Amino acid sequence: MTNLGGSKMSQHKQIRIALNNCGVIDPENIKEYIARDGYMALGKCLTEMKPEDIIREIKDSGLRGRGGGGFPAGLKWEIACKNKADQKYVVCNADEGDPGAFMDRSILEGDPHAVLEAMAICGYSMGATKGLIYIRAEYPLAIERLKIAIEQAREFGLLGKNLFGTDFEFDIEIRYGAGAFVCGEETALIHSMEGLRGEPTIKPPYPAESGYFGKPTNVNNVETYANVPIILRKGANWFNKIGTEKSKGTKVFALAGKIKNVGLVEVPMGTTLREVIYEIGGVIENDKKFKTVQTGGPSGGCLTEKHLDTPIDFDNLVQAGSMMGSGGMIVMDEDNCMVSVAKFYLEFTVEESCGKCSPCRIGNKRLYELLDRITQGKGEMEDLKRLRNMSNVIKDTSLCGLGQTSPNPVLSTLDNFYDEYVAHVVDKKCIAGQCKDLMTYFIIEENCVGCTACARVCPVGAITGEKKEVHYINPEICIKCGACEERCKFDAIIVK
Amino acid sequence: MTKIKTLADLERIKNEMRSDKDLNGSQDNSENAVKIKVGMGTSGIASGARDVMDFLTEALEKRNIEAVVSQTGDMGYSYAEPTIEVRKPGQKPVVFGYVDVKKADLIIEKYIKLGEEVEGIIPVNYKTIDD
Numbered sequence: 001m002t003n004l005g006g007s008k009m010s011q012h013k014q015i016r017i018a019l020n021n022c023g024v025i026d027p028e029n030i031k032e033y034i035a036r037d038g039y040m041a042l043g044k045c046l047t048e049m050k051p052e053d054i055i056r057e058i059k060d061s062g063l064r065g066r067g068g069g070g071f072p073a074g075l076k077w078e079i080a081c082k083n084k085a086d087q088k089y090v091v092c093n094a095d096e097g098d099p100g101a102f103m104d105r106s107i108l109e110g111d112p113h114a115v116l117e118a119m120a121i122c123g124y125s126m127g128a129t130k131g132l133i134y135i136r137a138e139y140p141l142a143i144e145r146l147k148i149a150i151e152q153a154r155e156f157g158l159l160g161k162n163l164f165g166t167d168f169e170f171d172i173e174i175r176y177g178a179g180a181f182v183c184g185e186e187t188a189l190i191h192s193m194e195g196l197r198g199e200p201t202i203k204p205p206y207p208a209e210s211g212y213f214g215k216p217t218n219v220n221n222v223e224t225y226a227n228v229p230i231i232l233r234k235g236a237n238w239f240n241k242i243g244t245e246k247s248k249g250t251k252v253f254a255l256a257g258k259i260k261n262v263g264l265v266e267v268p269m270g271t272t273l274r275e276v277i278y279e280i281g282g283v284i285e286n287d288k289k290f291k292t293v294q295t296g297g298p299s300g301g302c303l304t305e306k307h308l309d310t311p312i313d314f315d316n317l318v319q320a321g322s323m324m325g326s327g328g329m330i331v332m333d334e335d336n337c338m339v340s341v342a343k344f345y346l347e348f349t350v351e352e353s354c355g356k357c358s359p360c361r362i363g364n365k366r367l368y369e370l371l372d373r374i375t376q377g378k379g380e381m382e383d384l385k386r387l388r389n390m391s392n393v394i395k396d397t398s399l400c401g402l403g404q405t406s407p408n409p410v411l412s413t414l415d416n417f418y419d420e421y422v423a424h425v426v427d428k429k430c431i432a433g434q435c436k437d438l439m440t441y442f443i444i445e446e447n448c449v450g451c452t453a454c455a456r457v458c459p460v461g462a463i464t465g466e467k468k469e470v471h472y473i474n475p476e477i478c479i480k481c482g483a484c485e486e487r488c489k490f491d492a493i494i495v496k
Numbered sequence: 497m498t499k500i501k502t503l504a505d506l507e508r509i510k511n512e513m514r515s516d517k518d519l520n521g522s523q524d525n526s527e528n529a530v531k532i533k534v535g536m537g538t539s540g541i542a543s544g545a546r547d548v549m550d551f552l553t554e555a556l557e558k559r560n561i562e563a564v565v566s567q568t569g570d571m572g573y574s575y576a577e578p579t580i581e582v583r584k585p586g587q588k589p590v591v592f593g594y595v596d597v598k599k600a601d602l603i604i605e606k607y608i609k610l611g612e613e614v615e616g617i618i619p620v621n622y623k624t625i626d627d
């Protein structure tokens with residue numbers, strides 16, 4: 001069915017698979033989900049397929065984890081299936097901690113049953129009867145809709161005992177997280193659900209061997225699960241025709257930053273960054289020049305013009321020096337200072353590090369301090385070497401994925417915007433005009449008519465001058481608030 | 497509610513829901529009703545979608561227009577929230593962005609009543625799993 005919305009159409013760049021029902025059905029009405037073939041996959045699996053058939057189908061589909069790592073989902077299910085135990089668990093990771101990301105929230109708010117159905121299918125294929133959804137308490141609407149969905153599924157006999165007239169039983173509970181980024185890491189997430197501190201532990205053992213209370217546990221991301229019912233309905237061979245050789249299907253991104261169409265997009269793997277940014281995102285506003293696109297959040301990096309024709313997939317983004325991450329994508333222009341961007345992510349990491357291991361706890365703090373010094377114009381060339389060395393040590397020696405990836409924003413900006421670092425260090429200049437400490441306000445003599453407007457608005461009395469004569473800003477006193485520049489009607493005040 | 501035990505049980509509900517296949521599973525499938533869906537994800541609600549939904553429900557009833565207003569999830573157009581989808585009987589659905597109460601009023605008076613164009617239409621820019 002095509003619905004063209006009454007407008008001219010070129011070839012659509014997006015395909016909605018994970019977002020198939022999002023913005024289409026009423027998420028609080030299970031019948032609307034059923035009307036769109038909901039729970040058909042579960043019914044088919046329970047009545048017509050053996051667990052190993054399902055696992056093979058998921059493996060053949062090529063589905064890889066959408067939570068960041070890109071681990072093959074079918075393989076993970078198989079490992080969890082092969083590990084025998086009296087009880088096993090199916091866990092949905094809805095922690096979604098990347099700043100600015102809201103893909104998983106949107107799926108849970110718009111199509112909660114898809115995740116429930118997928119978890120039940122996963123349970124059947126690995127021999128688990130219990131599902132747990134770990135979600136941050138800051139997502140009240142998603143939680144509310146999940147609760148309603150679970151209640152309705154139980155009412156309809158789609159969760160509980162004897163599903164589809166078989167011996168199989170499955171039920172799902174919600175567990176709440178306090179919104180710590182590190183609790184999205186699967187071992188920390190499991191510890192948090194066990195009532196312990198949300199700190200990661202060394203892998204192996206992987207959760208599929210020893211997870212929740214030591215039992216085999218399959219952890220997948222929300223978006224990973226959302227693909228599952230559709231794969232089983234349409235077949236692995238339908239799904240694996242979409243995407244690139246090693247990354248199948250689509251990826252949902254939360255597109256943000258200096259573009260027109262901020263929002264959720266779902267594109268086939270293999271779509272280029274340029275297509276996402278220019279064709280879907282829409283040209284950059286105010287004719288500012290495109291500078292970089294950040295993917296992968298605090299674990300990712302900043303890619304440039306030369307990467308724009310890279311087809312997006314797990315491996316290509318890593319090769320380009322960033323990563324897929326969970327799906328944040330922020331477009332930046334010439335007004336964004338790259339040292340400040342690196343500093344922003346490091347500040348986040350320092351805040352979110354659990355502190356268990358020293359490279360991450362202390363190393364990231366030191367990285368942050370170095371970056372802070374550079375943005376204040378107090379950096380030296382030696383600092384740039386220190387940044388790189390320390391980054392590599394932190395990556396190599398941290399215990400969990402948080403520390404192992406936290407220096408990526410520093411490394412990728414050093415790689416791609418080295419000149420900008422040098423400008424901060426040597427010339428004490430911030431080209432983007434973002435680092436306040438490196439800016440000076442001054443008055444162009446030829447333009448100044450001596451109207452005194454600026455002097456009257458300056459909060460610290462930094463501007464002096466007689467009426468009808470050229471005014472002067474004392475840089476020692478100026479706090480760079482910008483008030484004078486805004487007030488001057490003669491374009492006499494500029495920032496450099 | 498009797499529990500679902502077979503695939504046929506599912507089919508039955510499915511058919512009940514869309515005796516008219518084009519209705520996309522809206523609960524009320526009366527053929528003459530205007531179907532409106534309001535994007536009520538977090539970002540929609542934060543931009544005022546609840547007010548828009550309340551207004552639409554009330555205004556359509558007061559103005560004697562047969563309509564079904566329901567909520568749905570995030571349509572993906574954060575830049576244009578709140579967003580609504582309007583499907584007039586026998587016509588393709590149209591998505592409107594930047595819908596506040598004033599705009600909703602305009603959509604009723606111009607688009608729904610008279611079939612005139614209203615600014616802010618968001619063209620569908622994706623394929624579905626059935627395309």
Ligand SMILES: Cc1cc2nc3c(=O)[nH]c(=O)nc-3n(C[C@H](O)[C@H](O)[C@H](O)COP(=O)(O)O)c2cc1C
Binds near residue numbers: 065066068181183187
């Ligand atoms: C610091 C850190 C944070 C993470 N946060 C999330 C998260 O918010 N959501 C998520 O699904 N996976 C997150 N992950 C990845 C999980 O550890 C795990 O790999 C994932 O949930 C597995 O599911 P998938 O294979 O379906 O992606 C995080 C990993 C690390 C190291």
Ligand code: SF4
Binds near residue numbers: 360361
């Ligand atoms: S790397 Fe950081 S977040 Fe991970 S265990 Fe070590 S201190 Fe904690």
Ligand code: SF4
Binds near residue numbers: 453489
């Ligand atoms: S406001 Fe502009 S023109 Fe007037 S005194 Fe200040 S700098 Fe000169």
Ligand code: SF4
Binds near residue numbers: 473
């Ligand atoms: S930037 Fe602010 S503090 Fe500096 S001279 Fe202008 S008004 Fe005064």
